[in-house]
Amino acid sequence: MKENSKLKPLITYVIWLICFLLIQFCWEWVFLKFHIGDGFDLQKRILFRMGILEIIMLIFCWGFNHFYTHEKLLFKKTFYLSFLGDFLIVLYVIVFEKNLSRIHAPLFCLVTALLIACAEEFIMRGMLLPSIMHHVQSKHTIWKGIFLSSFLFGVTHSMNILHQSAYQTLLQMIGTFLLGIILAVIYLKSGNLIMPILLHGLLDACSIGISTSHSTTMLNNHGNPLGTFILFVLALLFLATVVSKKQQGKIENRFNL
Numbered sequence: 001m002k003e004n005s006k007l008k009p010l011i012t013y014v015i016w017l018i019c020f021l022l023i024q025f026c027w028e029w030v031f032l033k034f035h036i037g038d039g040f041d042l043q044k045r046i047l048f049r050m051g052i053l054e055i056i057m058l059i060f061c062w063g064f065n066h067f068y069t070h071e072k073l074l075f076k077k078t079f080y081l082s083f084l085g086d087f088l089i090v091l092y093v094i095v096f097e098k099n100l101s102r103i104h105a106p107l108f109c110l111v112t113a114l115l116i117a118c119a120e121e122f123i124m125r126g127m128l129l130p131s132i133m134h135h136v137q138s139k140h141t142i143w144k145g146i147f148l149s150s151f152l153f154g155v156t157h158s159m160n161i162l163h164q165s166a167y168q169t170l171l172q173m174i175g176t177f178l179l180g181i182i183l184a185v186i187y188l189k190s191g192n193l194i195m196p197i198l199l200h201g202l203l204d205a206c207s208i209g210i211s212t213s214h215s216t217t218m219l220n221n222h223g224n225p226l227g228t229f230i231l232f233v234l235a236l237l238f239l240a241t242v243v244s245k246k247q248q249g250k251i252e253n254r255f256n257l
Helices: 008-033 042-069 083-098 106-135 141-162 166-190 194-212 225-240 245-254
Strands: none
Touching: 008 042, 008 106, 008 141, 042 106, 083 166, 083 194, 083 225, 106 141, 106 166, 106 194, 141 166, 141 245, 166 194, 166 225, 166 245
């Protein structure tokens, strides 16, 4: 039976955000207090700290979803095949591979990026997106799910203003919102959370890896105007694939709307 609380998605997000900040603070205190990862160089130590934090958040999200949100995460045995999704995944694999020689600790970078993607996709697409669709009932349930979950995804990255300019943060928030739309559409159409995790992880691997190599490309982050424009065009293309009633009917059946 569907619950009628329209506030449940917002409550889920607020509780997750507060717990994320508390867990991050506690983990960084423990990390520094007990000199964890001192055997690594600086960049590996940062990646190691980030990776363990994401593992902790994954465990928290699993428990939070089990006891409160109650959203079923979908993992189909088959991968969703689409020109746009497959193109982006292949593109980011190529970008990462082409920059391997310039990326410091590429394996650390890739594993950390995938852990970040797992944790963020768990909460944003795995929990919040379906929660919004299930509890914010309207004629445009799917659209509200896509846009509201993507908006919250963008808002979450506003915290980056603590270590970068307001302009960069604003561009990143817009870019992350657009990326959220793409990832939401992929999950809705595939019914497989692995797909957005894979694309998100590859994108973050490029972003983290190339930024640590002190080089930039239009593909490696959302904090530049060209990258944001490209994401805008891609978001429109992905949204166009869910306009038809036939596609929306498939999504409604898949997510029991």
